[in-house]
Amino acid sequence: MTLKSPLPPQSVSAPADSRSTARREWGQNFFRTAAAACRFSAQLDGSDTIPPDSPNDLMTVEIGAGSGRVTKVLASPGTPLLAVEIDPRWARRLAAESLPDVTVVNEDFLTLQLPGQPVRLIGNLPFVTGTRMLRRCLDMGPARMRQGVFLLQREYVGKRTGAWGGNLFNAQWEPWYSFDRGLAFSRQDFTPVPRADTQTLMVAPHRRPSVPWREKAAYQRFVQRVFDTGQMTVGDAARKVLRRGHAQFVRGAGVRPADRVKDLTVPEWTALFRAYGRTADR
Numbered sequence: 001m002t003l004k005s006p007l008p009p010q011s012v013s014a015p016a017d018s019r020s021t022a023r024r025e026w027g028q029n030f031f032r033t034a035a036a037a038c039r040f041s042a043q044l045d046g047s048d049t050i051p052p053d054s055p056n057d058l059m060t061v062e063i064g065a066g067s068g069r070v071t072k073v074l075a076s077p078g079t080p081l082l083a084v085e086i087d088p089r090w091a092r093r094l095a096a097e098s099l100p101d102v103t104v105v106n107e108d109f110l111t112l113q114l115p116g117q118p119v120r121l122i123g124n125l126p127f128v129t130g131t132r133m134l135r136r137c138l139d140m141g142p143a144r145m146r147q148g149v150f151l152l153q154r155e156y157v158g159k160r161t162g163a164w165g166g167n168l169f170n171a172q173w174e175p176w177y178s179f180d181r182g183l184a185f186s187r188q189d190f191t192p193v194p195r196a197d198t199q200t201l202m203v204a205p206h207r208r209p210s211v212p213w214r215e216k217a218a219y220q221r222f223v224q225r226v227f228d229t230g231q232m233t234v235g236d237a238a239r240k241v242l243r244r245g246h247a248q249f250v251r252g253a254g255v256r257p258a259d260r261v262k263d264l265t266v267p268e269w270t271a272l273f274r275a276y277g278r279t280a281d282r
């Protein structure tokens, strides 16, 4: 449902139990102040690594607009903004504000048909579905997803930005995107107060990805297979992935058999993927 113009007036109040269920299930922890929403939103500017053909080609999509604190900061004439909100009450309320060049859609971001044009994505994401939302954004590919500014649990952002070393998720996505830490926010910046502190995850597409996007499925399957072996070193994992030619495969990639799978860099993963293709082709 697209709510571009104000709908007939309707009460936004609802029985307390259904409101608290919505709050919990949809992770409705809103920015408490406009100042905090401003700090968060300001991170969207200036880090577009692939300039669009013209600034107008670029659309901003806000995931989970809620009460519209972030939407209001970003709304600006001439800058199209798609504000996606699953809760009909908040979507209706925000649409009624008729913010300039803002289109409010009352839909589930996980199933919404996303714009075909390049987009910048921003969202104070719900805790429960945040990871799925992030995957959905990354799945757009680096030619369409030009920037991502996502507020997520601080611990999760730590994982994505290397605090605990390499992992399957990062190995699968880093040929196309970089993941960096942005501003942190305390629980007190939100209402109701959430159960964890949050931090911004800044996602930027690589200008020259090390693996072509059309090979994404094959590359990600390969990385998954290596991790699924459960082996600590590349040499041991290679033995499980390939029945024959595993030593050749590791050597061909210029990686040492004793290197740990979780320490592999993007160039090493890419080299292993290429060597695997050559070995498996024979």
Ligand SMILES: C[S@@+](CC[C@H](N)C(=O)[O-])C[C@H]1O[C@@H](n2cnc3c(N)ncnc32)[C@H](O)[C@@H]1O
Binding pocket: 025, 026, 027, 028, 029, 030, 031, 063, 064, 065, 066, 067, 068, 069, 070, 084, 085, 086, 087, 090, 107, 108, 109, 110, 124, 125, 126, 129
């Ligand atoms: C953490 S709140 C952020 C609200 C607002 N942007 C802010 O920062 O104050 C997350 C918002 O995402 C909405 N939401 C949850 N799941 C969603 C989904 N699948 N699709 C779209 N919106 C969703 C919630 O209703 C809620 O308004």
